[in-house]
Amino acid sequence: MTAQRTSTGTDPTGGRPVVPSLGRRRPLGVNEIELTGGFWATLQATNAAATFEHCEHWMERLGWLANFDRVAAGTTGPDRPGWSFSDSEVYKLIEALCWEFARSGDPVVDDAVRRLTARIAPAQDPDGYLNTCYGHPQQQPRYSDPEMGHELYCTGHLLQAAVARLRTTGTDELVQVARRAADHVCETFGENGLRAVCGHPEIEVGLAELGRVLGEERYLEQAQLFLDRRGHGTLRDIPLGRAYFQDDVPIRKADTWRGHAVRALYLAAAAVDVAVERDDGALLDAVQRQWAHAVARQTYLTGGMGSRHQDEGFGSDWELPSDRAYCETCAGVASVMVSWRLYLATGEVRYADLIERTFLNVVATSPRSDGRAFFYANPLHQRVADDWPGEDGVSLRAESGARAAWFDVSCCPTNVARTLASWQAYAASAGERDLTFLQFTGMRVDAELGDGRSVSVDVDTDYPDDGLVRFRIVRAPSGPVALRLRVPEWAEDALLDEGGRLRRVQPGFAVVDRELEDGEELRLQLPTAPRFTWPDRHVDAVRGCVAVERGPLVYCAEAIDLPEGVDLEDVVLDTDTEPVARDGRVIVRAVVQPGPEDSRWPYHRRAPLLGPSRSNEQAHADGMGPDGTGPDETRTDGFDVTLTPYHQWAEREPTAMRVWLPVLTR
Amino acid sequence: MTAQRTSTGTDPTGGRPVVPSLGRRRPLGVNEIELTGGFWATLQATNAAATFEHCEHWMERLGWLANFDRVAAGTTGPDRPGWSFSDSEVYKLIEALCWEFARSGDPVVDDAVRRLTARIAPAQDPDGYLNTCYGHPQQQPRYSDPEMGHELYCTGHLLQAAVARLRTTGTDELVQVARRAADHVCETFGENGLRAVCGHPEIEVGLAELGRVLGEERYLEQAQLFLDRRGHGTLRDIPLGRAYFQDDVPIRKADTWRGHAVRALYLAAAAVDVAVERDDGALLDAVQRQWAHAVARQTYLTGGMGSRHQDEGFGSDWELPSDRAYCETCAGVASVMVSWRLYLATGEVRYADLIERTFLNVVATSPRSDGRAFFYANPLHQRVADDWPGEDGVSLRAESGARAAWFDVSCCPTNVARTLASWQAYAASAGERDLTFLQFTGMRVDAELGDGRSVSVDVDTDYPDDGLVRFRIVRAPSGPVALRLRVPEWAEDALLDEGGRLRRVQPGFAVVDRELEDGEELRLQLPTAPRFTWPDRHVDAVRGCVAVERGPLVYCAEAIDLPEGVDLEDVVLDTDTEPVARDGRVIVRAVVQPGPEDSRWPYHRRAPLLGPSRSNEQAHADGMGPDGTGPDETRTDGFDVTLTPYHQWAEREPTAMRVWLPVLTR
Structure with missing residues (x-):
């Protein structure tokens, strides 16, 4: 680390959880950033409206608060x-x-x-x-x-x-x-x-x-x-x-x-x-x-x-x-x-x-x-x-x-x-002459830079549901200033629009370093087409599986979204069909490969065929038990499966769920 | 269950752990079967020579035996x-x-x-x-x-x-x-x-x-x-x-x-x-x-x-x-x-x-x-x-x-x-007029059948290392008797040799039901060629992997048997080459697929290539971190890996070990 003293690092107020006296970036506090709408503002509002009271209620009910009263009263036991x-x-x-x-x-x-x-x-x-x-x-x-x-x-x-x-x-x-x-x-x-x-x-x-x-x-x-x-x-x-x-x-x-x-x-x-x-x-x-x-x-x-x-x-x-x-x-x-x-x-x-x-x-x-x-x-x-x-x-x-x-x-x-x-x-940090946006949600940032100038920016976005993030300069400082926008690691081919001038930006920080004008708007367009994500071959637990992501969100399959009678454990994803986004969810194509009957030994002499056909050789019994009949046939008729953002799983009701789905091999 | 009273079921002696008064088979006791040599006789002899004393030593040392003395003396605390x-x-x-x-x-x-x-x-x-x-x-x-x-x-x-x-x-x-x-x-x-x-x-x-x-x-x-x-x-x-x-x-x-x-x-x-x-x-x-x-x-x-x-x-x-x-x-x-x-x-x-x-x-x-x-x-x-x-x-x-x-x-x-x-x-059981051999090892069986006749058989075998099991009739009863030999579930194409008359026998019980002669020998030849075993596709943990078995034994790869510098987690099995037995161990063919560097995010946008070549597209960085460079190349030069019976793992020294090895896909 090359130490760099942040100019306001020891400021006792400012609403910041962490204020290092050295470091490359100065944190902004809850006094400098206000959430104005969107994903995190909603979570934060619910937190304030419900969770605090909920927690206090439970701690009162269970006597965790009264524990303090009893120590004070000398009535511990x-x-x-x-x-x-x-x-x-x-x-x-x-x-x-x-x-x-x-x-x-x-x-x-x-x-x-x-x-x-x-x-x-x-x-x-x-x-x-x-x-x-x-x-x-x-x-x-x-x-x-x-x-x-x-x-x-x-x-x-x-x-x-x-x-x-x-x-x-x-x-x-x-x-x-x-x-x-x-x-x-x-x-x-x-x-x-x-x-x-x-x-x-x-x-x-x-x-x-x-x-x-x-x-x-x-x-x-x-x-x-x-x-x-x-x-x-x-x-x-x-x-x-x-x-x-x-x-x-x-x-x-x-x-x-x-x-x-x-x-x-x-x-x-x-x-x-x-x-x-x-x-x-x-x-x-x-x-x-x-x-x-x-x-x-x-x-x-x-x-x-x-x-x-x-x-x-x-x-x-x-x-x-x-x-x-x-x-x-x-x-x-x-x-x-x-x-x-x-x-x-x-x-x-x-x-x-x-x-x-x-x-x-x-x-x-x-x-x-x-x-x-x-x-x-x-x-x-x-x-x-x-x-x-x-x-x-x-x-x-x-x-x-x-x-x-x-x-x-x-x-x-x-x-x-x-x-x-x-x-x-x-969500953001400041440097000597820069303001860095790290997380994207609807917010107003009023920040003081290291050089003492201040800048005010409104961020407007439906992120993570949508990839468009708009930064409106409410109050620009005089002289050039660097706005640094994080381009997430998954965001290949993101676009930055500076008043009609489009440029492709790569994962890392997209920097706009110039004089800004009040009312000016920058638009960062992050790609939110759903994508398949494959595990490194060393991750034993999900070998042969694929996950689906969209923007920063991981998706999952919930059993309650499957056709009647289909067991989630039998669902195999067809990655030849690209995933498609629909109303914040993602549609993928799958087939069913049913499980064996009870009492069938699940370790076979021949590799399971994952494709639709089944050879005669495959039908050899090698089960431990009288009804062993070899791996089952694949149901070949594909069907659509709707995936839900993982953070919403089990919101509707308790259900079986998978993030990683086995891949159909042909 | 059709209940069947076993004639000597309530005999209080006979050295049997379990003696049901009803049931299809009568257990034989430690008084009726003597291990004469081989795998289990060795284990049993070591058990007697070392383990009993070892256990008593530890229980004395840790005071578990003295706990009884203290209760008797009234000095518990x-x-x-x-x-x-x-x-x-x-x-x-x-x-x-x-x-x-x-x-x-x-x-x-x-x-x-x-x-x-x-x-x-x-x-x-x-x-x-x-x-x-x-x-x-x-x-x-x-x-x-x-x-x-x-x-x-x-x-x-x-x-x-x-x-x-x-x-x-x-x-x-x-x-x-x-x-x-x-x-x-x-x-x-x-x-x-x-x-x-x-x-x-x-x-x-x-x-x-x-x-x-x-x-x-x-x-x-x-x-x-x-x-x-x-x-x-x-x-x-x-x-x-x-x-x-x-x-x-x-x-x-x-x-x-x-x-x-x-x-x-x-x-x-x-x-x-x-x-x-x-x-x-x-x-x-x-x-x-x-x-x-x-x-x-x-x-x-x-x-x-x-x-x-x-x-x-x-x-x-x-x-x-x-x-x-x-x-x-x-x-x-x-x-x-x-x-x-x-x-x-x-x-x-x-x-x-x-x-x-x-x-x-x-x-x-x-x-x-x-x-x-x-x-x-x-x-x-x-x-x-x-x-x-x-x-x-x-x-x-x-x-x-x-x-x-x-x-x-x-x-x-x-x-x-x-x-x-x-x-x-x-190891064996008796019925009304049959003697059933369930486990194979060197032993002498002197059993009384349900009908009161007795039969004596010597079993000689190097099983599980070798598949030949010889049953020598020491004392045959008068009249026909059924010898029932278990043919294990994995033993396809086992052979039974009755004095030169060969017949193929299938998993289940191979039955010889006739008059036997003193000194006569039956030979059961169980196949012990090593074989690949594949998991049912529902076993998530080992999807894309294969195990090796030989006879009744599961085998494993121990890291100490790998070439210098090869990490067991990087070993991928080439199932195009059949496994070969050698001196009780099994040789398989493998290649190395090295792991990524530290700080590389292990979830990728593109499916890992498991074959030897690597496309340019694959080289796209999609790691979370500055040195992300996409999945690594496969080292194409194959090498032999010697597998050990699982029951012997870590006998030589503590080592990394795998039963299920990832399969090379082309």
């Missing part, structure tokens, strides 16, 4: 409801409310922040410790379970909430509570304190950002200390291995992300923060190397990360099963956190590319359109239509073919809430 | 070592020793049974309860955790050990302990007792068999009661769902096996026992239906069952990942238990076919050739060479690419021990 990390959900909701208040200025939202703060603050111990699960009458002692106790994890989310408050409103009781908590952490775990780390990284990213916004150098030092301590067997070994909490290899030395995906990614985000603040190129290189490895060998088409249910973890290279894809929503959020920090540090477009993919196909997939139910895991293949847990049910498990109102482990709803509430902060 | 089910490992070892004593008559083995019994017996409470984890000072109360407590599970294994003792030696202190324990179970959980079941089935199969051998009807009644109680939400719901312990659907109504594979299969085994004893055709049909479904859609090529690590469970239909295949060794043992009971009940060859596949490719895979280390999980694909835990290490996890000396959860070693010690009991 062994019967505390919720997991050890339930406090963090309250903090994530507060963080979401802070961003939302910056957007809407709605006093009801501000009241909610104050109301929740007023319940949290009295639970803080005099020395700054704040956790409702440990250290009080009839509870385990503080920090007695570093591996699984989640105490510092909870504190980290408290600090992130305080960062949101500071960057949007300013200091208040929440911030004071967070400062006391951060001070307590530094005192307890500093150079001369406990040589421990938290099993679930998060304190690091919280300390780093609170340190930045408050100019508290020792918070950054403590974050760095936690990073450096990790990876040396600091934590106890567990059946899942120390890789589960990234305590097997120091982050500077690791080539890959390992273990629990959210933990690995929160840690990587903090590592970028520390690398940037310390101008530590080696550490930044390490995270970039890990990112590149993960993107090449450990990432799903949707951008989802985490292949294993067992440890919610990254698996081996190329271990990317569609059906058992975990792709936790929170790992999607965490992946955006890492990529965003790497983008700010390096300015490289690939990070924004992955952010778009992950936003549209993981983060946006989680919430139901009414904002009151969520996916936790985001598999790319649902073999059987799942039971619907109902509006009133707490899902005991992460995996489900239907969005759940709430979870026993309910990290995802509040993570979606805080991410959607601050979504616009990831 | 909260610090009891081992999981709640560690008692069962002692019982399984005793069971193994009982079978071994019947085989060898070695007084040292008998001493071991007595020595272990002498440590167990004093721990039994006056009312018959026997468990070192519950119900004593500073322990949880008895039966306070039916879901996960494993108390009745442990008792079930105690009963099975007593069955082995009764059927080989007769009644003694072990049997008395078991009777008291069984009586206690009936009193506690009978019609008027606790309406509970154990989260881990096993008591049912133990009660059923102890009931048979002792003629204790109420043990069978209790087994039936447990079966009938299960499946109605009798147990508490857990995050993995009640399917985990088969409490979601009654076994009579279920179409498939669900949840934890060992639990499901132990339960199914007990259901066959109860169905046979009660002549309950509907219940037998249910288990047969579930078996057929599992074999068609939930079973690996190796015979392994259980696709998921998370719950050690059966997954959905067609969910058969090679890399994350759990295929627990114990599930292989349990699958044999079910299939054996179904074979005895129905006489159908398919059950013996699956038993052979499972014995040779799952059960035989687990123990290292020295009998002192074991696989717990048996995946069909190891992506990365694993660390070797060392001879002195207790593996905390089930998954490993290297056999471990012992496990934190160490169910598999003792299950292998008891199964190998009684292996010959599954």
